[in-house]
Amino acid sequence: MQDVIxxxxxLSKTENFDAFLAEIGLGYIKRKLAQSTSPEITISRDGDRWTxxxxxxxxxxxxSFVLGEDFAEDRQDGVSVTSRVTADDNRSSTWTQTQKPGDGKDVTIVREFGDKELKVTSTVNGVTAHRVYERV
Known part of the structure; x- marks a missing residue:
């Protein structure tokens, strides 16, 4: 699992991200700024702790987190949430993250790691965004 993750x-491809950001409550200008960038994600591990x-x-x-344990997270939109990341029992290269903010708009993020890419599916209140990141 570790080598794949x-x-x-x-970021190389995005679909329906504006609708997702609107659903979590991000304003128009911040949504446009968020969509104008090509973020990079770097994942590392130290023992049981992932960063x-x-x-x-x-x-x-x-x-930073340990799989299966709750942790406090400040999302990039400024909202503080309680998060938990779990690894799928059948496919250890798939992580599911739940973010629970105080407003009841729980977010589910599924990350599917492959040899060449990372597929991220984010859902809130039935609105789903897909993003694909290429390994660099």
Whole structure:
């Protein structure tokens, strides 16, 4: 699992991201700014602790977590959430993250790691965005 996941990824394709951002409550200008960048995600591991750094021209965020344990996260939109990342029992190269903000708009993010790309599917209130990142 580790070899497939650890590494650096750059956004290459996005679908329905504006609708997703609108559904979580991001304003028009911030949505347009978010869509104007090509973020990179770097994932590393130290023992049981994983670290995911997302960086773009606008901002950088970092979360560290142990699979299956709750952790506090400040999303890039400024909302504080309780998150949990789990690995799919049948496919350890698939992570599912749940983000629970106080407003009830729970977000589910599924990350599917492959040899050459990372597919990210984000859903809130029935609105789904797809993003593909290429391994660099």
């Amino acid at each position: 650890i590494g650096k990824y750059r 995911m750094v997302t960086s773009s021209a606008l901002s950088t965020s970092q979360v």
